[in-house]
Amino acid sequence: MAKSGAAAQLRVTAFLRRGAWELRQGQCGGAAVALLLLLGLGVLSLGLWVSHPSEIGALTSKLSSNLRTKSHASGGANALRWGTGNDVVMLKGQRLQRFLPLQYPNGAANKFQCDLPSLRYQCHLDGDEGCKAYPQLFPSAALFDNWRPESTAQVPHAIFDSICHFNVSDLNEFRLAQVFREMDVPFVAYGIPELTAATERWTDEYLTQQLSPKALYKVHVAKDSHFMYYLKSKQLAGERDTYESRWMTYPQFVKAINDVKPLEKDGKPHEYYYLMLKKGDFFKQAAFMYDELQFLNPTLTEHDPRFGDLFIRDTALARERGMRCRLGMEGIIAEGHIDGGLNHISMIRGTKRYVISPPSACKCQGLMTKGQSARHTSFNWSDTSALPEEVRNCPAAEVALTAGDVLYLPSYWYHHIVSLDTSIQCNLRSGFSNRDDTKQFLADCGFGSPKS
Numbered sequence: 323m324a325k326s327g328a329a330a331q332l333r334v335t336a337f338l339r340r341g342a343w344e345l346r347q348g349q350c351g352g353a354a355v356a357l358l359l360l361l362g363l364g365v366l367s368l369g370l371w372v373s374h375p376s377e378i379g380a381l382t383s384k385l386s387s388n389l390r391t392k393s394h395a396s397g398g399a400n401a402l403r404w405g406t407g408n409d410v411v412m413l414k415g416q417r418l419q420r421f422l423p424l425q426y427p428n429g430a431a432n433k434f435q436c437d438l439p440s441l442r443y444q445c446h447l448d449g450d451e452g453c454k455a456y457p458q459l460f461p462s463a464a465l466f467d468n469w470r471p472e473s474t475a476q477v478p479h480a481i482f483d484s485i486c487h488f489n490v491s492d493l494n495e496f497r498l499a500q501v502f503r504e505m506d507v508p509f510v511a512y513g514i515p516e517l518t519a520a521t522e523r524w525t526d527e528y529l530t531q532q533l534s535p536k537a538l539y540k541v542h543v544a545k546d547s548h549f550m551y552y553l554k555s556k557q558l559a560g561e562r563d564t565y566e567s568r569w570m571t572y573p574q575f576v577k578a579i580n581d582v583k584p585l586e587k588d589g590k591p592h593e594y595y596y597l598m599l600k601k602g603d604f605f606k607q608a609a610f611m612y613d614e615l616q617f618l619n620p621t622l623t624e625h626d627p628r629f630g631d632l633f634i635r636d637t638a639l640a641r642e643r644g645m646r647c648r649l650g651m652e653g654i655i656a657e658g659h660i661d662g663g664l665n666h667i668s669m670i671r672g673t674k675r676y677v678i679s680p681p682s683a684c685k686c687q688g689l690m691t692k693g694q695s696a697r698h699t700s701f702n703w704s705d706t707s708a709l710p711e712e713v714r715n716c717p718a719a720e721v722a723l724t725a726g727d728v729l730y731l732p733s734y735w736y737h738h739i740v741s742l743d744t745s746i747q748c749n750l751r752s753g754f755s756n757r758d759d760t761k762q763f764l765a766d767c768g769f770g771s772p773k774s
């Protein structure tokens with residue numbers, strides 16, 4: 323009975339919050355009408371009964387005290403149960419600092435706002451629609467026709483960004499970010515002090531000094547902008563390396579990028595360069611990155627007192643894998659693919675465009691199940707006119723991730739990445755999602771049972 327009562331309370335609260343949002347938007351839906359009726363009854367009741375001022379003051383004092391004492395997260399705090407017993411702080415349903423558009427480029431109206439009414443208590447995946455609630459999805463062709471992957475300099479007036487952004491330095495928005503992560507849906511976090519500081523500090527001069535002007539790093543080099551991941555140990559007969567690797571110092575890497583800019587401006591062929599820092603590098607020259615990005619530091623033995631386990635779910639697994647940082651040039655396209663881990667992707671410099679889809683959409687993404695590039699798309703999304711109709715309609719959303727942002731991607735969410743300018747991005751995977759519906763979707767797409 324207690325569980326059913328709590329569920330009913332959640333539904334009523336979500337309905338009332340939805341009504342408040344409709345009124346703020348100037349809409350008059352069913353939730354707004356119900357809220358107005360309740361307010362009217364409240365006004366009538368007020369004439370019959372008024373609390374003593376001292377009682378109201380005591381209640382206000384208690385609520386304020388609750389908010390103050392819960393200004394820090396704890397690793398054990400669950401996003402859906404903030405506090406214990408009767409001592410629970412409820413989300414306010416207030417307007418966020420960054421909100422979703424009312425309409426998208428294809429004329430579709432926004433269906434959701436970034437609050438609990440946008441989500442159900444448990445977000446179910448659906449084979450045709452993806453997540454039935456948030457995020458709002460659109461035909462992939464609409465996204466790529468509106469903004470071609472190669473057109474990095476020609477930014478459209480509007481894009482299909484239906485991903486919620488939360489300022490995690492704000493207590494209310496931090497709680498929402500925790501709820502969204504528990505629901506296994508993507509979101510963007512910002513307002514992280516050390517990340518904001520790194521966006522200003524990590525200049526080429528600073529990185530040259532920190533990474534050492536003489537230390538060598540592996541740089542991937544491709545003849546065109548399409549970087550297709552490959553694993554040499556998985557190569558099948560006839561498969562070839564999709565790019566080559568060279569060893570460069572950081573100054574040599576910067577010079578190589580600058581040297582091709584005149585060729586790029588004139589529309590002439592040129593090489594593309596992509597430097598990656600892996601686990602071993604962070605215990606050598608790149609150790610400063612762990613120090614300066616504490617919220618993604620997997621070597622810490624305890625959760626960050628500010629963010630709890632929001633960014634590092636499984637500390638042991640995160641420590642085993644380590645952080646990865648990618649430094650690349652404008653125009654690089656990392657072909658769409660799926661990964662197993664719960665992924666937090668932070669931008670330190672530049673902007674990257676992420677086109678994402680839920681695991682339920684894997685059937686229409688052309689994911690290869692064997693060979694050196696397994697888990698990656700076989701389709702050329704730069705020319706959607708050549709794709710079958712069911713592929714063009716494959717559901718997706720997108721976000722332009724800028725310096726200071728962190729994108730959370732749940733396990734096995736597809737992501738197709740375009741570097742819109744010279745960029746630095748660091749990510750950390752920690753933990754795995756173990757949803758039965760996701761396992762079934764992947765099995766239907768030829769991947770068997772995902773790693774638990």
